[in-house]
Amino acid sequence: MIKIEHICKKFSTVPVLEDVSVTFDEGKTNLIIGKSGSGKTVLVKSIIGLHKIDSGNIFFHHRDFVAMSVKQKQELRREMGMLFQGSALFDSLTVEENIKFPLDMFTKMTTKEKRERVNFCLHRVNLQDVNDLFPAELSGGMQKRVAIARAIVQNPRYLFCDEPNSGLDPKTAIVIDNLISDITHEFNMTTIINTHDMNSVIEIGEKVIFIHQGKKSWEGTKDDILTSDDENLNDFVFASNLAKRMKEKL
């Protein structure tokens, strides 16, 4: 469980996040949705400490992240996995070396144990015989899967995904969404997904937070979205004429 309270963040004098408070549930896929530039990515990066917040509190299972030293934050981050928008795989390392990297860094596993763990993670994301390939030799969808495998290799308690579907075709996007959802339930992780893809929301949105102009505008489940009377949320979700007509019929 991750709890954030009254988070505020400015870049120079421009407020990007204003008084955002949310509890992200354990064992669920928590989706943060909103228009481009609404502050979703800043919110996720603030939660994991890549951006320093101006005020507010962040708790990881009641552990105060803001009050932690750099060393303590580094240790807590070993409980986190992150899937970046562009996958962020290390160009100079093979698929196996990429996934193995956190194990090399932080465990005392033997080479055999590490290889078994890498193969397990690759199998879990439905990839085989790619161990010796470099990221540049993989398709976008395969890169995302390798990035997921790397993110889960240390059994993280917290999984963060920044636009996991960007650049993917709708079918592959749903495969990735379901993979993230399955892994979340299987390992009882607290998963936070930052997206503006409504297909993802409908597919896996167990808890949905809508951010509008840096503020939390709405919170609920994927089913609640369809009947919500939040004007900003409806503008975002039912942006197309077809969707607007569907909403009118509901």
Added chain:
Amino acid sequence: MKIIEQIGKYLILMSRVFSKPEKNKIYYKQVLKEIESLGINSIGIVIIISIFMGAVITLQTRYNLENPLIPLYLIGLTARDSMLLEFSSTIVGLILAGKVGSNIASEIGHMRITEQIDALEIMGVNSASFLILPKIIAAVLFNPILTLISMFVGVFGGWAASVITGALTSTDYIYGIQYWFVPFYITYSLIKTVVFAIIITTVPAFFGYYVKGGALEVGHSSTKGVVTSSILILLFNVILTQLLLA
């Protein structure tokens, strides 16, 4: 004001760079990789440049020494001391600032804009130390070897030029390079090389690490890194010369 801010940011980055590594074994492997990438791959260019520098110094000195009262073996001495005191450390340092510096800034800058540095941080890795410290260690260990190679090859280049062109005899040249040899010149040159190695690696790394934007900004950071490190090399050359030789 901006310069002071930049210096502050640089010092904060260095405090992160020189912190205890998470796992020595991984860093050791990284150092070996960087020795190959930054050091061994630079041997070729250092040899080529040093041969021609030694040759040009010898020929220019010969054509400027028309006075029959000045013995010809002094040309060998001039070539040797020029290589030892200045060319093998400073000029090779400037060339490496271009070759190695642009490589470091663009590599780290690319990692920044593709979120690979963020990925390291999320894993709990001190990205500054993991990416920059092995480069510093590799350059500090290997650049003195490049300087020694440059000295040797440069003096050889001078000999080859004098023999091939007939500017002076092999005997005169060899007598000259043995005449009034001051071993401290090598120490002086190696001290400068170590300082330059730190500049060549940390300054471009600093510009690459804090790059924002896309490919264009990575290119700009690379240029800034090379220009700034070149200026700093020249500045520290003066400071170290005053401190060590005055």
